[in-house]
Amino acid sequence: xxxxxxxxxxxxxxxxxxxxxxxxxxxxxxxxxxxxxxxxxxxxxxxxxxxxxxxxxxxxxxxxxxxxxxxxxxxxxxxxxxxxxxxxxxxxxxxxxxxxxxxxxxxxxxxxxxxxxxxxx
Amino acid sequence: xxxxxxxxxxxxxxxxxxxxxxxxxxxxxxxxxxxxxxxxxxxxxxxxxxxxxxxxxxxxxxxxxxxxxxxxxxxxxxxxxxxxxxxxxxxxxxxxxxxxxxxxxxxxxxxxxxxxxxxxxxxxxxxxxxxxxxxxxxxxxxxxxxxxxxxxxxxxxxxxxxxxxxxxxxxxxxxxxxxxxxxxxxxxxxxxxxxxxxxxxxxxxxxxxxxxxxxxxxxxxxxxxxxxxxxxxxxxxxxxxxxxxxxxxxxxxxxxxxxxxxxxxxxxxxxxxxxxxxxxxxxxxxxxxxxxxxxxxxxxxxxxxxxxxxxxxxxxxxxxxxxxxxxxxxxxxxxxxxxxxxxxxxxxxxxxxxxxxxxxxxxxxxxxxxxxxxxxxxxxxxxxxxxxxxxxxxxxxxxxxxxxxxxxxxxxxxxxxxxxxxxxxxxxxxxxxxxxxxxxxxxxxxxxxxxxxxxxxxxxxxxxxxxxxxxxxxxxxxxxxxxxxxxxxxxxxxxxxxxxxxxxxxxxxxxxxxxxxxxxxxxxxxxxxxxxxxxxxxxxxxxxxxxxxxx
Numbered sequence: 001x002x003x004x005x006x007x008x009x010x011x012x013x014x015x016x017x018x019x020x021x022x023x024x025x026x027x028x029x030x031x032x033x034x035x036x037x038x039x040x041x042x043x044x045x046x047x048x049x050x051x052x053x054x055x056x057x058x059x060x061x062x063x064x065x066x067x068x069x070x071x072x073x074x075x076x077x078x079x080x081x082x083x084x085x086x087x088x089x090x091x092x093x094x095x096x097x098x099x100x101x102x103x104x105x106x107x108x109x110x111x112x113x114x115x116x117x118x119x120x121x
Numbered sequence: 122x123x124x125x126x127x128x129x130x131x132x133x134x135x136x137x138x139x140x141x142x143x144x145x146x147x148x149x150x151x152x153x154x155x156x157x158x159x160x161x162x163x164x165x166x167x168x169x170x171x172x173x174x175x176x177x178x179x180x181x182x183x184x185x186x187x188x189x190x191x192x193x194x195x196x197x198x199x200x201x202x203x204x205x206x207x208x209x210x211x212x213x214x215x216x217x218x219x220x221x222x223x224x225x226x227x228x229x230x231x232x233x234x235x236x237x238x239x240x241x242x243x244x245x246x247x248x249x250x251x252x253x254x255x256x257x258x259x260x261x262x263x264x265x266x267x268x269x270x271x272x273x274x275x276x277x278x279x280x281x282x283x284x285x286x287x288x289x290x291x292x293x294x295x296x297x298x299x300x301x302x303x304x305x306x307x308x309x310x311x312x313x314x315x316x317x318x319x320x321x322x323x324x325x326x327x328x329x330x331x332x333x334x335x336x337x338x339x340x341x342x343x344x345x346x347x348x349x350x351x352x353x354x355x356x357x358x359x360x361x362x363x364x365x366x367x368x369x370x371x372x373x374x375x376x377x378x379x380x381x382x383x384x385x386x387x388x389x390x391x392x393x394x395x396x397x398x399x400x401x402x403x404x405x406x407x408x409x410x411x412x413x414x415x416x417x418x419x420x421x422x423x424x425x426x427x428x429x430x431x432x433x434x435x436x437x438x439x440x441x442x443x444x445x446x447x448x449x450x451x452x453x454x455x456x457x458x459x460x461x462x463x464x465x466x467x468x469x470x471x472x473x474x475x476x477x478x479x480x481x482x483x484x485x486x487x488x489x490x491x492x493x494x495x496x497x498x499x500x501x502x503x504x505x506x507x508x509x510x511x512x513x514x515x516x517x518x519x520x521x522x523x524x525x526x527x528x529x530x531x532x533x534x535x536x537x538x539x540x541x542x543x544x545x546x547x548x549x550x551x552x553x554x555x556x557x558x559x560x561x562x563x564x565x566x567x568x569x570x571x572x573x574x575x576x577x578x579x580x581x582x583x584x585x586x587x588x589x590x591x592x593x594x595x596x597x598x599x600x601x602x603x604x605x606x607x608x609x610x611x612x613x614x615x616x617x618x619x620x621x622x623x624x625x626x627x628x629x630x631x632x633x634x635x636x637x638x639x640x641x642x643x644x645x646x647x648x649x650x651x652x653x654x655x656x657x658x659x660x661x662x663x664x665x666x667x668x669x670x671x672x
Binding site for chain 1: 173174177178179180231249254256257258259260296298304305306325326329333
């Protein structure tokens with residue numbers, strides 16, 4: 001009786017120990033997985049940061065000036081602010097206008113132009 | 122029996138370990154399993170007034186070595202020297218240390234990092250850090266300054282506002298595996314507090330316009346140095362500030378002190394004729410002289426007692442407006458005699474000369490103006506003409522703004538807001554009125570005189586097509602080391618505002634030792650181009666804001 005009690009205690013203790021070890025190994029396994037994913041995430045985040053930096057750098061006025069310094073390109077004398085906008089009124093009217101484009105006009109035009117509104121009036 | 126003894130020994134040993142050695146061994150195990158790591162905070166970003174980033178953080182690899190693991194140190198040093206552009210002796214010395222960790226190069230470029238990785242040398246490794254980078258290169262470099270390797274501000278706003286930008290480091294205790302490799306599982310953690318971001322009053326576009334025009338003049342007139350300040354006269358907000366020579370903060374190690382120094386606040390100089398705005402304001406405010414009062418300008422040469430005064434062009438009778446318009450030294454000296462030293466000194470101080478403006482940039486000097494009791498016989502004639510005084514470009518910008526805005530001296534400022542990483546405003550800096558210098562009526566009358574300078578006086582090259590402007594030219598002789606005035610070293614300057622009716626910008630332009638040297642020839646055109654383009658841009662910005670609001 002005593003022996004079976006001792007054995008059952010030992011078995012349960014062993015099971016508990018094994019469960020604990022398993023838990024620990026699981027923690028580490030998941031740790032490795034999360035670390036791998038974190039590394040990928042960090043890499044992507046870093047690439048994104050560098051990309052944004054490069055966009056900022058390339059679109060900076062100083063960079064554009066350097067880029068255009070040797071070319072014929074010049075800024076216009078009179079600045080005009082343009083804003084792409086839908087035609088006023090019923091938005092369907094815009095679509096109707098677009099539909100008026102015939103087969104031949106569509107064939108010979110490069111692409112439909114954006115509707116622009118001059119704001120410097 | 123033997124079994125019993127063995128079992129007893131084992132139990133005894135276990136008891137000994139558990140009871141007497143547990144603390145000690147647990148401590149060793151803790152050291153092996155845990156790793157204490159300091160978590161670096163992210164340094165705050167610096168934005169312009171439109172929230173365009175001027176200073177950001179980008180990831181950068183730092184190269185380290187474990188010299189004990191490197192087999193061929195000579196070959197490694199040679200390969201790295203070529204890639205990193207570092208002295209080979211430095212690398213040899215580092216790799217010969219008997220240490221498990223030495224830095225070889227901090228924050229290298231992505232290309233260098235990739236090239237070193239390709240070498241695949243055992244004992245070399247990278248640690249990811251962040252590097253401060255400035256996407257606009259030299260633009261506004263002297264304003265922003267730069268941060269060092271450990272992300273601590275060393276110059277400019279990076280230094281002045283370091284307490285906001287740097288943040289607070291955190292820490293974490295990470296678990297380690299059997300190979301002592303760090304796992305991303307932490308036992309305890311205190312998150313780092315990221316630095317706050319700064320929003321400046323600087324507008325990137327106006328800054329670009331100002332730098333572009335200043336650079337052109339600096340090169341065309343072969344000047345030794347140059348400074349420009351564009352200010353909102355009603356608030357004191359600095360819209361642009363630039364100096365030449367300049368530097369790229371991304372490569373600040375290649376720059377010298379002359380390039381890094383913010384001349385606009387650190388350099389003091391004798392202003393010359395631009396200082397006549399003080400005498401003109403004092404004369405009209407005190408009602409001692411009116412615009413139509415006439416002065417005989419002695420046909421260009423006058424023995425004023427202590428010294429002989431000269432005008433750059435001979436004049437006969439001139440009204441007071443014309444005296445300022447033609448920048449007559451003789452006429453100004455005669456006006457100064459009417460005003461007297463006490464009044465002149467009072468107005469010099471009222472306009473903020475001789476004390477720091479309080480602008481939030483490091484290294485500002487206060488300038489020099491002596492009290493009248495220390496003046497020589499010559500001082501009464503010299504001070505109103507901008508001699509025997511030392512001023513900064515920032516003080517001149519404040520003074521001309523006071524005339525432009527109706528008589529209020531505003532404290533110049535460059536940081537508008539401090540924000541946290543979520544964009545919430547932590548601190549806001551509002552315009553501060555220092556004092557009322559002159560009445561609105563006097564300011565209006567002085568503005569009209571300064572319009573005359575641009576329309577018919579010495580500053581006609583500052584005239585903007587389709588827009589009114591006011592200003593004053595200055596050509597100041599520099600002092601030689603022997604204390605005498607130089608005959609070939611000058612500071613050509615122009616201070617002004619536009620449009621004259623309701624000024625949107627006040628501009629100060631200084632060229633140090635230009636060729637030719639007249640302020641009206643070298644600096645006035647810079648004012649014209651900058652004011653014209655800046656106002657055009659500001660109008661466009663306002664229009665687009667109205668349109669988008671209406672939408």
